[in-house]
Structures are given as C-alpha cells and as structure tokens.
Amino acid sequence: MNRLSLFGLLGLVIRRDLILAMRRRADVLTTLIFFVMVVSLFPLGVGPEPDMLRKMAAGVVWVAALLASMLSLGRMFSADYLDGTLEQMMLVPQSLSMLVLGKIVAHWMVSGLPLVLMAPVLGLQFDMSAQALWILIAGLLLGTPILSMVGAVGAALTLGLRGGGVLVSLLVLPLCIPVLIFGTGAVDAAITGMSVASHLLLLSALLLLALVFTPWVTAQALRISME
Amino acid sequence: MAINWFKYAAPSSFYGLIGKMIPWFAWSSGILFIIGLYIGFFVAPTDVQQGEAYRIMFIHVPTSILSMFVYLVMAGYAAMGLIFNTRLSSMMASALAPTGALLAFLSLWTGALWGKPMWGAWWVWDARLTSELVLLFLYLGFIALQAAIDDPRRADRASALLAIVGSVNVPIIYFSVKWWNTLHQGSTVKFSGTSMHVAMQQAMYTMLLACWLYVIAVSLIRVRSIILERERNTQWVTDLPEVTK
Amino acid sequence: MLEISNLACSRGDHLLFSELSFTLAAGELLQVEGVNGSGKTSLLRTLCGFMMPAAGEIRWRNQNIRELDEAYYAEMIYLGHLNAIKDELNAVENLRINAGLAGCAVEEKKIIAALRRMGLRGRETLPVKVLSQGQRRRVALARLLFSNAPLWILDEPLTALDVSAVGLMQELIGEHLAHQGMVIYTTHQPLEVAGITTRRLSLS
Structure with a gap:
C-alpha cells in the first residue's frame, strides 16, 4: 500500500469536495443567485442614474460578494461534522492543516470562483468601463480566496452551534474589512487614473499572509470545536 | 461528587486575594474620576478653536486608548489560557470583554457628541471612529461566540483563538481604514492639533488613570462572579461565608 | 504498546471517571464496559486525542500521544458511532x-x-x-x-449488524489480533473471538 503524500492528500480532498459539490449543485447555485440578486437590488434602491451607479458599482459588487461568501461558509465543515467524516479527518496522519487547505481551496472553487466569473456581467449592469471591470475581476480573484480562508476559521469556531450561520458572519465580516477596502480601492484608483498596483499588491500580501496562517489556525479551531 | 482539587487550587486563593484588592482600586478610581473631572471642567481653560465642546475629549480619549489596550490585554490573557491551559487567565479574558466593549461604545458615543459641534454631523467616517467601530464589532463577536457555546472550556478556547486572530487583524484593519480614509479625503480632525495647556494634560492623565483603575476594579469584580459560577460545585465555594449565608 | 496511566475525563463540570490505568499489548483485545453515560465513548475519544484528558496521560510506544500527534494517527484507526x-x-x-x-x-x-x-x-x-x-x-x-494500523479503536462496531456480519467482525478481529494487532471496543452485544481471552475494563 502506497503512502499518500501531502500533495496527494491535498488533491484528494479538493477532488472529493468538488465531486460532492457537483452532486449537490443546488447549494452552489443558491449562493450565486443570492449574489446576483443582492447586486440587482441596489439600482432599485438608489435609483438608476448611471453616474451614481458607476461610482458605487465596485462597492456594491464587493459587499454582495462578501455577503454571498458568508452564506456558503456554514457548509464548509458542517456536513462532514454531522456524518462523522470530520472525526476521520482529524485523524489524518499527514497534516490536518494541509487537509484544511484542501477544503478551503475546494470551497473557493465552488463558491468564490463563480462570483468572480459572474462579476463582469453585473459590472455591465452598472455601466462599468472595461478597464474598471478588469481591475474588479483581478481584485476579486485575489480577494475571494482570503474570504474563504478567514471564513474557514469562523466556520470551524462555530461548528455545531445554534445559530452558527449568523454568528459566523458576525465573527468574520469585521475581519474582512481590509479586503473590501483594497478591492474597491483598486477599482476607484483605476477610475480616477491613479496607480492600481499598490492596492492589488496589498491584496496579494494579505492573500499570502492568510495562506500561511489560516489553515493552521482553522485546524486548531477544529480541534477545539471537536472536543 | 469527586473533585480534582489540583486544578481548582488557583482560583480559590485568587478569589480571596482580589476580594481584598477590589475596594482599593474602586475607591482610588472614584477619587481620581472626581479630581480629573474637576480639573477638566473647572480648571482647564476654554479652547481657542473648539470652545467648551472640546471637554468631552477628557472622556473620549481615555476610553478610546483603553478600549484598544484592553483588547490586547484580553487577547493576551486568552492566549495564555489557550497555550498554558490556565483556567484563570481565560476567566480574566471573558471578564475583560464586556468592559472593553463598553469602552469602545463610550468612545464612539463621545466621539459623536464631539463631532456634532465640530463637524456639524453626529457621525463622520473618520479613520479613528471607523476603526473604533470595527473594534466594537470585534468585542461583540468575542462575546457572542462565548455566549453561543455551552461548554465553558470550549467557549474559552474558541474565543481565545478568535481574540488572537482579531488582535493580529487589528493593525491591518487600522492601516486599511486609514488608507481608505486618505483616499476618500475624509475629514480627519486632529484632537491635539494645538499645544495642550498644562491643566488639560493633567486632566487627561488623571482621567486616563481613573479609567484604568475602573477597568481593573470592574473586571476583577466580574472575574469573581465568573469564578463563583464556574466553581459552584466545589467545596471551597460552598464553604464561603457569602455562600453559606 | 498503549499505556494509560491515571487518566481522568470530564464533560463540562461532570467528572466521568478518574484514576484509570491499563495497558494494552500486541495481540490483546479489550472490551470497555459500563452503563450508558459512564464515559465509554469519551474514553475512546480521549484515546483518539479528540478530547483532552482532565488528568493523566496516554502513551503509545512510550511516548505521549500529544507529542506523537500525527505519527500516532498513522498507527491507529477509529470507528465512531457515525459511519463517516x-x-x-x-x-x-x-x-x-x-x-x-x-x-x-x-x-x-x-x-x-x-x-x-x-x-x-x-x-x-x-x-x-x-x-x-x-x-x-x-x-x-x-x-x-x-x-495496516496496529491499533483499532471501535465504538459500538456491531450496531445495526445482522448475525452473519457479527460473525464476520469476530473473524476480522481474530485475524487482526493474530497479526499482533490490538483492539479496544465498546459493545452492548457479546463478541467472542475464538482462542482469545477478552480483557474487560468496566467504567463505573
């Protein structure tokens, strides 16, 4: 019997979660529809003036993405917790952090990536320029993985609690403020003709920071919650 | 019921010790509050630019400083409880949280009161006020997580991890909010733009010290209640004169 | 191989058991007995490292399982109430x-x-x-x-199984013990493995 390497484990977990998501497609679609709906509500709320919409487009898309990714956080560990798979995952002999990273990546591919792909369409609704759209997408590509990673910590801490879904948003949203600021800041900078690089670089720095620490922190949180 | 004494030894002695210390902290805090407020309201001169309204900062500044400081202390205690598995430090962390949230709230409130005459609006998206608001959210998250978990041990450990993640995040949040504020040319008004009068400084430091002692006194009172609640099944609690009465 | 010394376990304020000591050597079968709520599952979960013992320690090959961590997990398999x-x-x-x-x-x-x-x-x-x-x-x-983990930790392995499956389990456990394996399990049904004396540990 061959031993599974660290990256073998990573691949296995990602593949597993993707297969499961494919067989439960409705969950993925709900998040996406929620995202589209929230964004579409704003013009109805504030009026259809193109100037104002253009100005607030990035902020609206980002806030909606933030809320949509909160919605899907509850699913990250709870199904595995309920059927006992999480117990087996805690006993993984390679590295729990690596396994958690796999789950985060899969979660992002299922709930973050669709938002990124959908964003340009929504941007068009708000009459964003092509350049601003590209920056929005770049920001979302860098930012949504951070949301999944920070969200994983919250999801692990609130595992199995009453009202965990609302609680997790309460815990995670304040921590995501920097991502929101840099993500929307990049688009603003692009519109006003300032340098975009600094915002995107800061986002990348946050991404790296989250990549290094959050899987380990999430693993610790899971150990606490499983006790 | 059998009790493992070795684990509970520390809180029982701590309980008695802080019982003797609390009156000292409470009284000195009260006296300093009176002195500080007296200097602040009657001795310190009227500010040339801001008029009388600036006097709110004798409350605003100490509460703002302490609300951030208390978060760090709380996270420190929580981390200690998590790493060394010392129950008392976790109890200290949960005792500090409501006080910290109160300070953050007071700081926001006094900030708004000060902002109305200064900026003509109750709320301005100033970098400091915004960070203070986020800090309040972090406190509320900590308290909410602790309240949602029934098992006190898990509650302590989970909220400790949250506090640590939060304290790592606080500088990032502060920096990003500041960055956001300068980009949007917000109305950042410096509190201590003009050189402060000696009496103003005295009032400020006295109030800071008074608030600090208040935090210590209140959190010690709260930690005593937490100890009693968590150790209610132990012999030493049942033997306490205030319990047997 | 597996040494438990002075183990105490609590759930919330409630102390489940204390001063529990036993060892398990290769080829041994240990049945944990006790009424509902006596801490059988908690004992097994503590052996898995899910729960921290209130006192005492668990050693595997003369090392604390907290220090071994992932090296220990490579040598054990756990089957809980939930099928995973x-x-x-x-x-x-x-x-x-x-x-x-x-x-x-x-x-x-x-x-x-x-x-x-x-x-x-x-x-x-x-x-x-x-x-x-x-x-x-x-x-x-x-x-x-x-x-190929030598240590099996089975929590109620026979739940929902029919007679033929119970027989199969006895056979599997017998084979595992013959290969110098170790099994700790809880059960409410009798489980007899031919040629092996089952050690019993009762929690009260």
Whole structure:
C-alpha cells in the first residue's frame, strides 16, 4: 500500500469536495443567485442614474460578494461534522492543516470562483468601463480566496452551534474589512487614473499572509470545536 | 461528587486575594474620576478653536486608548489560557470583554457628541471612529461566540483563538481604514492639533488613570462572579461565608 | 504498546471517571464496559486525542500521544458511532476517500475485494443513500480490511449488524489480533473471538 503524500492528500480532498459539490449543485447555485440578486437590488434602491451607479458599482459588487461568501461558509465543515467524516479527518496522519487547505481551496472553487466569473456581467449592469471591470475581476480573484480562508476559521469556531450561520458572519465580516477596502480601492484608483498596483499588491500580501496562517489556525479551531 | 482539587487550587486563593484588592482600586478610581473631572471642567481653560465642546475629549480619549489596550490585554490573557491551559487567565479574558466593549461604545458615543459641534454631523467616517467601530464589532463577536457555546472550556478556547486572530487583524484593519480614509479625503480632525495647556494634560492623565483603575476594579469584580459560577460545585465555594449565608 | 496511566475525563463540570490505568499489548483485545453515560465513548475519544484528558496521560510506544500527534494517527484507526460515509458517493468512492484520509492510496481492485468480503457484492457502485443502515455500517467497517494500523479503536462496531456480519467482525478481529494487532471496543452485544481471552475494563 502506497503512502499518500501531502500533495496527494491535498488533491484528494479538493477532488472529493468538488465531486460532492457537483452532486449537490443546488447549494452552489443558491449562493450565486443570492449574489446576483443582492447586486440587482441596489439600482432599485438608489435609483438608476448611471453616474451614481458607476461610482458605487465596485462597492456594491464587493459587499454582495462578501455577503454571498458568508452564506456558503456554514457548509464548509458542517456536513462532514454531522456524518462523522470530520472525526476521520482529524485523524489524518499527514497534516490536518494541509487537509484544511484542501477544503478551503475546494470551497473557493465552488463558491468564490463563480462570483468572480459572474462579476463582469453585473459590472455591465452598472455601466462599468472595461478597464474598471478588469481591475474588479483581478481584485476579486485575489480577494475571494482570503474570504474563504478567514471564513474557514469562523466556520470551524462555530461548528455545531445554534445559530452558527449568523454568528459566523458576525465573527468574520469585521475581519474582512481590509479586503473590501483594497478591492474597491483598486477599482476607484483605476477610475480616477491613479496607480492600481499598490492596492492589488496589498491584496496579494494579505492573500499570502492568510495562506500561511489560516489553515493552521482553522485546524486548531477544529480541534477545539471537536472536543 | 469527586473533585480534582489540583486544578481548582488557583482560583480559590485568587478569589480571596482580589476580594481584598477590589475596594482599593474602586475607591482610588472614584477619587481620581472626581479630581480629573474637576480639573477638566473647572480648571482647564476654554479652547481657542473648539470652545467648551472640546471637554468631552477628557472622556473620549481615555476610553478610546483603553478600549484598544484592553483588547490586547484580553487577547493576551486568552492566549495564555489557550497555550498554558490556565483556567484563570481565560476567566480574566471573558471578564475583560464586556468592559472593553463598553469602552469602545463610550468612545464612539463621545466621539459623536464631539463631532456634532465640530463637524456639524453626529457621525463622520473618520479613520479613528471607523476603526473604533470595527473594534466594537470585534468585542461583540468575542462575546457572542462565548455566549453561543455551552461548554465553558470550549467557549474559552474558541474565543481565545478568535481574540488572537482579531488582535493580529487589528493593525491591518487600522492601516486599511486609514488608507481608505486618505483616499476618500475624509475629514480627519486632529484632537491635539494645538499645544495642550498644562491643566488639560493633567486632566487627561488623571482621567486616563481613573479609567484604568475602573477597568481593573470592574473586571476583577466580574472575574469573581465568573469564578463563583464556574466553581459552584466545589467545596471551597460552598464553604464561603457569602455562600453559606 | 498503549499505556494509560491515571487518566481522568470530564464533560463540562461532570467528572466521568478518574484514576484509570491499563495497558494494552500486541495481540490483546479489550472490551470497555459500563452503563450508558459512564464515559465509554469519551474514553475512546480521549484515546483518539479528540478530547483532552482532565488528568493523566496516554502513551503509545512510550511516548505521549500529544507529542506523537500525527505519527500516532498513522498507527491507529477509529470507528465512531457515525459511519463517516457520504450519502452522495458510492461505496467504492467512499472507501477510497476514507483510505486516503487514513494516509494510504488503495487500488480499486482491493476496495472491491474488501466490499465483497463484507457481503456487499453488487452494491459497490450504488450511491450509499440507497443502502440500509446495516449495509452502511458494513461499508464503514470495510475500512478495517485495508488498514495496516496496529491499533483499532471501535465504538459500538456491531450496531445495526445482522448475525452473519457479527460473525464476520469476530473473524476480522481474530485475524487482526493474530497479526499482533490490538483492539479496544465498546459493545452492548457479546463478541467472542475464538482462542482469545477478552480483557474487560468496566467504567463505573
């Protein structure tokens, strides 16, 4: 019997979660529809003036993405917790952090990536320029993985609690403020003709920071919650 | 019921010790509050630019400083409880949280009161006020997580991890909010733009010290209640004169 | 191999048991007994490192399992109340993932052979949600067949199993013990393994 390497484990977990998501497609679609709906509500709320919409487009898309990714956080560990798979995952002999990273990546591919792909369409609704759209997408590509990673910590801490879904948003949203600021800041900078690089670089720095620490922190949180 | 004494030894002695210390902290805090407020309201001169309204900062500044400081202390205690598995430090962390949230709230409130005459609006998206608001959210998250978990041990450990993640995040949040504020040319008004009068400084430091002692006194009172609640099944609690009465 | 000394376990304020000491050597079978709520599951979960003992320590090959951590997990397999199988996947997929989580990659042939031995011929590629409770338990137990961990920790392995499956379990445990394995389990049904004296540990 061959031993599974660290990256073998990573691949296995990602593949597993993707297969499961494919067989439960409705969950993925709900998040996406929620995202589209929230964004579409704003013009109805504030009026259809193109100037104002253009100005607030990035902020609206980002806030909606933030809320949509909160919605899907509850699913990250709870199904595995309920059927006992999480117990087996805690006993993984390679590295729990690596396994958690796999789950985060899969979660992002299922709930973050669709938002990124959908964003340009929504941007068009708000009459964003092509350049601003590209920056929005770049920001979302860098930012949504951070949301999944920070969200994983919250999801692990609130595992199995009453009202965990609302609680997790309460815990995670304040921590995501920097991502929101840099993500929307990049688009603003692009519109006003300032340098975009600094915002995107800061986002990348946050991404790296989250990549290094959050899987380990999430693993610790899971150990606490499983006790 | 059998009790493992070795684990509970520390809180029982701590309980008695802080019982003797609390009156000292409470009284000195009260006296300093009176002195500080007296200097602040009657001795310190009227500010040339801001008029009388600036006097709110004798409350605003100490509460703002302490609300951030208390978060760090709380996270420190929580981390200690998590790493060394010392129950008392976790109890200290949960005792500090409501006080910290109160300070953050007071700081926001006094900030708004000060902002109305200064900026003509109750709320301005100033970098400091915004960070203070986020800090309040972090406190509320900590308290909410602790309240949602029934098992006190898990509650302590989970909220400790949250506090640590939060304290790592606080500088990032502060920096990003500041960055956001300068980009949007917000109305950042410096509190201590003009050189402060000696009496103003005295009032400020006295109030800071008074608030600090208040935090210590209140959190010690709260930690005593937490100890009693968590150790209610132990012999030493049942033997306490205030319990047997 | 496995040494437990002065172990105490508590749930919330409630102390489940204390001063528990025993050892388990290669080839030994240990049955944990006790009434409901006496802490059988908590003991097994503590042995897995899920729960921190209130006092005492657990040593595996003369090292504390807290320090061994992942090295210990490579040498044990745990089967809890919950089957840890996914309704959406079929038995083969479930087992391949479970084996992967246990740290080994297994070929499909071996998985199918294991499932057949567990009496699930013809059900290998059905989604698990159409299987009965007993069949699901069999899928979960099939993991034992291709694990080479010496320590088995089984929490109520016989729940939902019929007589033939119980017989099969006895056979599996017998084989494992013959290969110098160790088994700790809890059960409410009698489990006799031929040629092995079952050690009993009762929690009160």
